[in-house]
Amino acid sequence: xxxxxxxxxxxxxxxxxxxxxxxxxxxxxxxxxxxxxxxxxxxxxxxxxxxxxxxxxxxxxxxxxxxxxxxxxxxxxxxxxxxxxxxxxxxxxxxxxxxxxxxxxxxxxxxxxxxxxxxxxxxxxxxxxxxxxxxxxxxxxxxxxxxxxxxxxxxxxxxxxxxxxxxxxxxxxxxxxxxxxxxxxxxxxxxxxxxxxxxxxxxxxxxxxxxxxxxxxxxxxxxxxxxxxxxxxxxxxxxxxxxxxxxxxxxxxxxxxxxxxxxxxxxxxxxxxxxxxxxxxxxxxxxxxxxxxxxxxxxxxxxxxxxxxxxxxxxxxxxxxxxxxxxxxxxxxxxxxxxxxxxxxxxxxxxxxxxxxxxxxxxxxxxxxxxxx
Amino acid sequence: xxxxxxxxxxxxxxxxxxxxxxxxxxxxxxxxxxxxxxxxxxxxxxxxxxxxxxxxxxxxxxxxxxxxxxxxxxxxxxxxxxxxxxxxxxxxxxxxxxxxxxxxxxxxxxxxxxxxxxxxxxxxxxxxxxxxxxxxxxxxxxxxxxxxxxxxxxxxxxxxxxxxxxxxxxxxxxxxxxxxxxxxxxxxxxxxxxxxxxxxxxxxxxxxxxxxxxxxxxxxxxxxxxxxxxxxxxxxxxxxxxxxxxxxxxxxxxxxxxxxxxxxxxxxxxxxxxxxxxxxxxxxxxxxxxxxxxxxxxxxxxxxxxxxxxxxxxxxxxxxxxxxxxxxxxxxxxxxxxxxxxxxxxxxxxxxxxxxxxxxxxxxxxxxxxxxx
Numbered sequence: 001x002x003x004x005x006x007x008x009x010x011x012x013x014x015x016x017x018x019x020x021x022x023x024x025x026x027x028x029x030x031x032x033x034x035x036x037x038x039x040x041x042x043x044x045x046x047x048x049x050x051x052x053x054x055x056x057x058x059x060x061x062x063x064x065x066x067x068x069x070x071x072x073x074x075x076x077x078x079x080x081x082x083x084x085x086x087x088x089x090x091x092x093x094x095x096x097x098x099x100x101x102x103x104x105x106x107x108x109x110x111x112x113x114x115x116x117x118x119x120x121x122x123x124x125x126x127x128x129x130x131x132x133x134x135x136x137x138x139x140x141x142x143x144x145x146x147x148x149x150x151x152x153x154x155x156x157x158x159x160x161x162x163x164x165x166x167x168x169x170x171x172x173x174x175x176x177x178x179x180x181x182x183x184x185x186x187x188x189x190x191x192x193x194x195x196x197x198x199x200x201x202x203x204x205x206x207x208x209x210x211x212x213x214x215x216x217x218x219x220x221x222x223x224x225x226x227x228x229x230x231x232x233x234x235x236x237x238x239x240x241x242x243x244x245x246x247x248x249x250x251x252x253x254x255x256x257x258x259x260x261x262x263x264x265x266x267x268x269x270x271x272x273x274x275x276x277x278x279x280x281x282x283x284x285x286x287x288x289x290x291x292x293x294x295x296x297x298x299x300x301x302x303x304x305x306x307x308x309x310x311x312x313x314x315x316x317x318x319x320x321x322x323x324x325x326x327x328x329x330x331x332x333x334x335x336x337x338x339x340x341x342x343x344x345x346x347x348x349x350x351x352x353x354x355x356x357x358x359x360x361x362x363x364x365x366x367x368x369x370x371x372x373x
Numbered sequence: 374x375x376x377x378x379x380x381x382x383x384x385x386x387x388x389x390x391x392x393x394x395x396x397x398x399x400x401x402x403x404x405x406x407x408x409x410x411x412x413x414x415x416x417x418x419x420x421x422x423x424x425x426x427x428x429x430x431x432x433x434x435x436x437x438x439x440x441x442x443x444x445x446x447x448x449x450x451x452x453x454x455x456x457x458x459x460x461x462x463x464x465x466x467x468x469x470x471x472x473x474x475x476x477x478x479x480x481x482x483x484x485x486x487x488x489x490x491x492x493x494x495x496x497x498x499x500x501x502x503x504x505x506x507x508x509x510x511x512x513x514x515x516x517x518x519x520x521x522x523x524x525x526x527x528x529x530x531x532x533x534x535x536x537x538x539x540x541x542x543x544x545x546x547x548x549x550x551x552x553x554x555x556x557x558x559x560x561x562x563x564x565x566x567x568x569x570x571x572x573x574x575x576x577x578x579x580x581x582x583x584x585x586x587x588x589x590x591x592x593x594x595x596x597x598x599x600x601x602x603x604x605x606x607x608x609x610x611x612x613x614x615x616x617x618x619x620x621x622x623x624x625x626x627x628x629x630x631x632x633x634x635x636x637x638x639x640x641x642x643x644x645x646x647x648x649x650x651x652x653x654x655x656x657x658x659x660x661x662x663x664x665x666x667x668x669x670x671x672x673x674x675x676x677x678x679x680x681x682x683x684x685x686x687x688x689x690x691x692x693x694x695x696x697x698x699x700x701x702x703x704x705x706x707x708x709x710x711x712x713x714x715x716x717x718x719x720x721x722x723x724x725x726x727x728x729x730x731x732x733x734x735x736x737x738x739x740x741x742x743x744x745x746x
Contacts, residue, residue, distance in 0.1 A: 037696040038689070044703060046680075067667070067692040074668045075688055083684040294440070295447045307419075311456040315448055316411070319440040323410040326699055330417060 013261030032266040042329040054086035061093035077137035089140035098147040143171030157191035183210040201236035211242040274332035280339040283373035306338035386634030405639040415702040427459035434466035450510035462513035471520040516544030530564035556583040574609035584615040647705035656746040666691040679711035
């Protein structure tokens with residue numbers, strides 16, 4: 001088994017484990033920084049190595065359009081192209097095709113659309129999506145799925161789910177016949193209908209993918225709805241499979257997902273928000289552009305031991321953001337990824353010590369307190 | 374003496390030396406990267422430390438306007454503000470006042486102008502410029518000077534020169550009375566008139582500054598005119614003083630300046646050009662955005678041992694520039710500074726070995742050859 005369960009919490013579904021992937025062992029629960037265009041924005045990947053991060057996500061849709069598969073194939077795959085010798089999960093492109101493109105046409109065969117970059121016409125099938133990720137050399141691959149918005153009818157959600165299942169089957173067959181490496185995950189859809197979530201899970205579990213992702217959550221719905229449906233859906237996936245939820249990247253959401261038994265998650269939040277001058281601290285988010293930081297010689301977070309907090313003050317970072325300096329994004333992105341990675345380290349420790357729920361409560365008490373960061 | 378002459382070439386004025394400054398010994402000839410807003414754009418300063426660069430330039434005018442002297446004073450000076458424990462030369466702000474501002478008024482007392490950032494009104498005097506740099510804690514300070522454009526009349530150039538001399542005298546007196554650290558350089562002006570250059574040099578040399586800068590060159594004039602006037606002006610500065618020329622940052626200009634006996638120079642060129650996808654190579658500049666790099670798996674320069682060249686291909690860098698990724702600027706800036714710093718290392722070695730002129734000829738033969746990089 002490539003997924004090993006190391007410790008199961010006795011009070012809740014939270015668990016520690018590890019994924020034995022082609023480019024090293026990943027300890028879970030793990031947060032994956034997002035490297036959309038074959039780069040995690042504003043960081044040098046040696047920085048991530050220094051944090052012992054060894055699994056990042058990259059986007060199939062973006063890489064397919066630019067630089068294009070010929071360039072990545074010519075360089076010997078995605079790892080060599082971006083000089084990242086550790087693990088890469090590539091997504092299916094489904095989410096981007098359904099949210100970024102124009103003139104979208106969904107057919108049994110696949111999807112046709114126009115590029116958000118230059119308007120050029122493209123057609124992608126489940127088989128082609130597997131081929132792309134095989135050429136990338138992805139360590140975890142995702143199959144093409146149908147992504148649906150909130151508040152559609154049950155009927156439409158059912159049609160989307162059924163097509164997702166048929167595409168999943170074609171993807172799995174194509175992967176088994178043509179790919180000799182990486183792990184392909186199934187993606188459970190079903191919109192916000194519990195019975196459809198169950199149906200999707202049943203159909204995909206029958207295919208026995210190496211792991212399972214939960215799609216279509218954290219798309220703008222209220223936190224309580226997210227929590228309930230995450231708990232429900234995660235509970236449908238047997239313990240032996242690694243569980244992945246997409247688009248989770250704040251301490252609150254991560255702690256919630258871990259409690260529901262999720263093993264891996266990704267989100268652009270920590271990196272995007274850093275470029276917008278928002279930094280994580282133990283006392284909640286800090287807005288670095290604010291006037292209050294002008295003469296503040298404290299680091300972003302006095303308890304953080306990242307290289308940004310060891311060397312730079314809030315006053316300096318505010319100045320860099322005001323002057324629109326690239327270093328502002330570099331230093332703040334480094335901090336946010338370090339902070340989140342450190343949170344995951346503490347989470348894994350607390351699971352081993354059977355104190356996860358206590359840790360979660362304490363962390364959130366401080367994080368959402370009235371005290372200012 | 375804070376400037377030590379270590380070796381004088383026997384064939385030309387080129388020389389090796391060192392500057393004993395408050396934050397360490399700087400080996401000359403040396404190139405200073407420019408950190409306009411208290412950051413060398415797109416690099417982490419630990420990168421510069423890794424290259425043994427220990428002298429950078431920062432801009433008094435920019436720092437005075439943003440973040441403002443209160444912020445820098447509050448952090449304990451410029452070194453602590455930007456977390457750079459090595460040397461900093463700050464310019465006089467003259468060049469920026471004369472080229473960036475609006476509603477400029479030059480009077481005996483000083484200059485009045487409106488900020489290029491927000492249009493606010495300001496007045497700066499020679500004394501105030503010294504005070505600002507004293508608060509920064511600059512290792513080398515420059516006095517306020519009058520910068521004149523090309524092709525003005527001799528009469529106007531003379532008036533500017535005379536005012537520059539009077540301001541220099543006030544600056545020197547104020548610095549001697551109020552500052553207890555750093556070295557103040559005189560700036561020789563005189564536009565493109567040899568007799569005015571001589572007059573400016575005589576007036577300033579009589580004041581016995583710790584070092585001398587040559588202002589008003591490399592402002593768009595033909596290369597031959599630059600060479601001739603540089604040789605003429607540098608020849609007016611006795612051997613015992615360190616010589617500094619502003620705004621020099623290409624291999625051709627640097628080699629020329631070294632040959633004329635210049636010790637330090639600065640320019641935004643290597644960093645700005647990097648952000649515009651232009652990289653130095655031994656075979657001349659390489660334009661990374663070009664289609665020819667699309668499938669090129671070679672590094673920028675196969676002979677370069679910087680971390681960018683050791684890890685990344687032209688194909689990848691081209692992709693990063695096309696996708697407007699911050700990492701493109703980060704990796705290319707690192708390479709350009711490394712390349713230039715390495716050139717200075719080789720220049721210093723060749724001077725010691727009495728082979729500078731041969732080195733210059735060989736380097737330029739390859740650099741401007743017809744062979745493509």
